[in-house]
Amino acid sequence: MREWFGFQANPEQIKKMYLTNKAFSGTKWARLRAALKGEPLNWTGEWRTNWGMLSLSRSGATVTGAYTHDR
Amino acid sequence: MFTSSRWRITVRALVPMSILVSLLAGVTTQGIAATPTIQGAAYGHLKNLMSQYDKAGFSRVVRIGNKATYRTTLSSINVKVDTSLKPLAVYDPNTKTITFSKDPRKVTASESLAFGETCWHELTHAIEDAHGDIGLFDNAAYAERNIDYMTHVARVPLPILQKMEKDALRGVSAAKLEARWRSFVRQIAAASTLPSNREYPPN
Ligand SMILES: [Zn+2]
Numbered sequence: 001m002r003e004w005f006g007f008q009a010n011p012e013q014i015k016k017m018y019l020t021n022k023a024f025s026g027t028k029w030a031r032l033r034a035a036l037k038g039e040p041l042n043w044t045g046e047w048r049t050n051w052g053m054l055s056l057s058r059s060g061a062t063v064t065g066a067y068t069h070d071r
Numbered sequence: 072m073f074t075s076s077r078w079r080i081t082v083r084a085l086v087p088m089s090i091l092v093s094l095l096a097g098v099t100t101q102g103i104a105a106t107p108t109i110q111g112a113a114y115g116h117l118k119n120l121m122s123q124y125d126k127a128g129f130s131r132v133v134r135i136g137n138k139a140t141y142r143t144t145l146s147s148i149n150v151k152v153d154t155s156l157k158p159l160a161v162y163d164p165n166t167k168t169i170t171f172s173k174d175p176r177k178v179t180a181s182e183s184l185a186f187g188e189t190c191w192h193e194l195t196h197a198i199e200d201a202h203g204d205i206g207l208f209d210n211a212a213y214a215e216r217n218i219d220y221m222t223h224v225a226r227v228p229l230p231i232l233q234k235m236e237k238d239a240l241r242g243v244s245a246a247k248l249e250a251r252w253r254s255f256v257r258q259i260a261a262a263s264t265l266p267s268n269r270e271y272p273p274n
Contacts, residue, residue: 002217002273004198006137009224011256014232017132024128032239035248 109150112175113190117141120187123225127233135225141194148197159189162196169193188225192218212267220262220273228258 002008015036018024024033055066107115121138124130149168156172163170171189178186195218235251263272 002221004140004202005195005217005221006140007135007221007224009133009135009229009259011259013132014129015252017129021131023131028240031242031245032235032248035245035252038249 106176109152109171109175110145112178113150113169113171113186114142114145116175116178116183116187117145117190117194118187119183120191123184124229124233127229128236129229129232133229133232135221135229136191136195140198141191144194144197144201145190160193162193162200164196164200167197167200169197188222192222195221210271212270215267216271217273219265219267223262223265224259227261228255231255231258 018029018036019033106112118138121134121136121141124133124135127133147167149166151168151170152172152174153170154172154174156170158172160169160171162168169190173186175186175190196214199214199217231251232255235248235255238251239248262268
């Protein structure tokens with residue numbers, strides 16, 4: 001019946017639009033796409049920790065890290 | 072620089088004075104070109120409401136209604152004003168009339184969206200009536216099931232989605248954007264738990 005009104009607000013369709021419509025393909029929408037894909041947050045890079053520098057890299061769903069332990 | 076122009080209308084003797092006077096009276100009381108009709112003014116507010124998300128990215132796949140459907144419905148029914156009316160407006164399926172408690176021509180810019188929502192509400196009933204959906208006559212929950220659902224979506228989840236888009240462009244973290252998205256989805260689901268919708272799902 002809602003077709004009578006032309007009403008349309010479907011989360012699945014909206015999500016698909018954000019992920020596939022080219023209006024949202026630019027870098028300024030990258031975080032939104034990541035949020036909607038449920039991707040792991042981007043932790044890659046160099047991190048200073050209590051145990052020295054930690055470097056993280058990601059391959060697919062796996063994040064690997066290496067740190068320098070100085071005592 | 073400021074320029075002014077002068078103009079003059081010469082009325083030739085062909086039009087009797089009495090007719091001319093009544094014509095002019097019509098112009099002043101009904102305000103022909105100067106002020107719109109009740110219908111025209113109501114449409115202006117309706118359009119404001121129905122266009123409120125036009126600039127959002129999600130407007131590609133989201134709309135709170137088909138503007139053309141609502142416009143043609145508004146022009147096919149009767150509208151009048153009765154300032155003694157208690158509700159904001161009512162639609163009477165017997166006479167195909169929407170009665171507003173306030174003259175749409177007197178609605179200010181800051182009241183326009185709210186008034187537009189009232190127009191949208193009553194026109195939704197008129198559209199239901201045009202499709203032979205006569206629930207208006209017997210059961211309030213049934214009668215309000217569609218417009219209650221749509222009103223909730225327009226008022227609560229869509230502004231969240233709008234904020235999410237603005238946040239995304241401001242460079243807010245993916246975690247915060249995800250939280251906005253979740254609350255949007257939750258609010259869409261909440262529309263189905265409104266009192267009228269628990270009894271009668273929108274359809
Ligand atoms: Zn109603």
